[in-house]
Amino acid sequence: MTDARTAPADRRSERRRRLILPGQYGPDFDDGGPLLVVEAREFFTARPVHRAKAHLWLSALRHLVRDLRDRGEGDRIEHVQVDTLRQALVGRDDLEVVDPPSRTLRAQVRHWGRGTEVLPSRGFVTDEDEFAEWAAQGTGRFRMETFYERVRRREGWLMRSDAPVGGRFSLDEQNRESPPKGATTLGLPEPW
Missing domain, CATH: 3.40.50.620 (HUPs)
Structure with missing residues (x-):
């Protein structure tokens, strides 16, 4: 090969x-x-x-x-x-x-x-070498949200000057929250 x-x-x-x-x-x-x-x-x-x-x-x-x-x-x-x-x-x-x-x-x-x-892979914003370089830097927090922030800053996506639109780069922290104890639904509409 x-x-x-x-x-x-x-x-x-x-x-x-x-x-x-x-x-x-x-x-x-x-x-x-x-x-x-x-x-x-x-x-x-x-x-x-x-x-x-x-x-x-x-x-x-x-x-x-x-x-x-x-x-x-x-x-x-x-x-x-x-x-x-x-x-x-x-x-x-x-x-x-x-x-x-x-x-x-x-x-x-x-x-x-x-x-x-x-x-080489296609269809991605970044290439694998760029990701590997970032991962090898060992910033201490190996979370995709820090990589996303880097790419957003570089590309200027959803940015106003140096600040992210909406004030935050990621909502991942909220996504990691557990569902409410004893809840049978999350208060969302039923699927079609």
């Missing part, structure tokens, strides 16, 4: 087929080259998954395939339906994949080998 950050430039320029994994069906993961979209039953059966989430994944996958075909780009997409992801990858050495955020898929990607090129 090759990491795209260390792969030689000529290797990255080869026309590889981009493997699209669950959660990567949006435009941020399609650079216009050939795609491999795998509809693997194991994505929905290996671990418990909420029915609505499964429907959204499947719908997004099939819409991606249909939309490319409708635009006349069907020749660059290969859509396979299999029981396991491994079945779709047997004998393939022409793939690249954007590093997935799922711990399970990430572990699988790390063990494919056979020339699969792993591209």
Whole structure:
């Protein structure tokens, strides 16, 4: 397996087929080259998954395939339906994949080998190196709210000059409060 950050430039320029994994069906993961979209039953059966989430994944996958075909780009997409992801990858050495955020898929990607090129994660405001650098600083409070504050200050999101809109960077402290003792509801409206 090759990491795209260390792969030689000529290797990255080869026309590889981009493997699209669950959660990567949006435009941020399609650079216009050939795609491999795998509809693997194991994505929905290996671990418990909420029915609505499964429907959204499947719908997004099939819409991606249909939309490319409708635009006349069907020749660059290969859509396979299999029981396991491994079945779709047997004998393939022409793939690249954007590093997935799922711990399970990430572990699988790390063990494919056979020339699969792993591209850096996408779809996040910060990259993993920036987060790792922050985590290694050991500020004493390893809470995401301190990282969020850093990013908000840098990006200027929900900020007025140097102060956060609303006076606070985070409401996480309130989110950690226990529900009232003996309460059977939290006083919120019933779901639809």
